Amino acid sequence: MRIAVLTGPERFEIAEVPPPEIAPDEVLVRVRACGVCTSELPAWRGEPAAEYPRHLGHEVSGTVAAVGADVTSFAPGDPVGVWVTSHGFAEYVAAKAAHCRPAGDVPLDEALAEPLACAVNAVEEADVRLGDDVVLIGAGFMGNLVQKLVRLRGVRHLVVADTRPDALQRARELGATRVVDVRGESLAEVVGELTGGRGADVTFECTGGQAALDAVGDVTRMSGKIVLVGFHQGGPRSINLAYWNWMAFAIVNAHYRDVDVIMRGMTVGMRLLASGVLSLDTLVTHRFPLDEIDAAFRAARDKPAGFVKATVTVD
CATH class of the missing domain: 3.90.180.10 (Medium-chain alcohol dehydrogenases, catalytic domain)
Incomplete structure (x- = not known):
């Protein structure tokens, strides 16, 4: 072979x-x-x-x-x-x-099945709830999978941020209620306007880059959840830990090495695919x-x- x-x-x-x-x-x-x-x-x-x-x-x-x-x-x-x-x-x-x-x-x-399992586990671990306001930073493949799954949870606002016009257009087509090109628009201001200054209940970081880590704390409400989906490789990253402590953020590390967890995510993801509830045909x-x-x-x-x-x- x-x-x-x-x-x-x-x-x-x-x-x-x-x-x-x-x-x-x-x-x-x-x-x-x-x-x-x-x-x-x-x-x-x-x-x-x-x-x-x-x-x-x-x-x-x-x-x-x-x-x-x-x-x-x-x-x-x-x-x-x-x-x-x-x-x-x-x-x-x-x-x-x-x-x-x-x-x-x-x-x-x-x-x-494997990348779908990662997205399934991230959304389930975040426990996105009906009516939540959700921010998603990064509209690549994993961001798109997370977006599709979050929509199944029945959220109120689903704000997607990126720097690429084609990625933002795709996010619109996948059902984002608002997209933000962070090169020319303030994500924090948009989220603040949509949520009455409260901030997002859940923010998914799906880039693996420092810029997204700099932004997540500015858009998430007190005691809200920050979900790290991006794979942070290379050098160390920095966060404003004093502020994150003060805001009492719940941090979800959406990377899983336990095989049973991976398999459960695969089971759920493949059920959604096989039943037609979810599709990767445009991704x-x-x-x-x-x-x-x-x-x-x-x-x-x-x-x-x-x-x-x-x-x-x-x-």
Whole structure:
């Protein structure tokens, strides 16, 4: 089978290797798509100094090709969303059956169960309630997923802030009650006007950047919730902790390493997808064949106009 191997900074090579063998509790999945995650960009760039070769890819969807001796939950041919920790940019991947979820009739290149689980867990941990005022900073792929899920909670105001006109237009189309281009408009003033000076009940930070951390405290009400969805990599970040203490913010770190939590998020997310309550049809915008995986990563880095999510597809 073919597999993409990261052999150096910004350089994948396609290798021919035998398909992986599966354990009794595993399934062999014929990969249809694997999403490019922002968290993988530093490794692709070689930051920090990385060891090579490396096998990236954890947002997998595909069909079951074979099952281990102890597996009764799936059969060959079943479409699935899959969570693995690596080796996803390949024609086949081995995964524990317990880490797969049925995809039903969802287009397989949109059945990205792992990132959907992250968004589901973030919204559930934040406990967004009926009638809440919500601010979302960052209208990329994860921000869009969070926005879609927050709307299902029946909020009053859903304010989305970003710097990219195309991202803000997409947020409008996804149901934002107000969008804010922070390059020319004050997010704090907009939120203050909409909430009578009270501030947002819940603010989601979905960028992973310092600028969003600087803004969240200015738009969240006293004893409101700040939800850290963005993946903060690189150097240390700073916050005005004295002010955050005074405001008694509840801080939700929406990053989960407990496998049971990840699996529950996948279960909920794939139920929503398979039932048609949720769709990713407008969010997977850039698809690349396995041989062009470097182009997929460049698109994720450069974010050309209209970009939301890149996937590597395997025919």
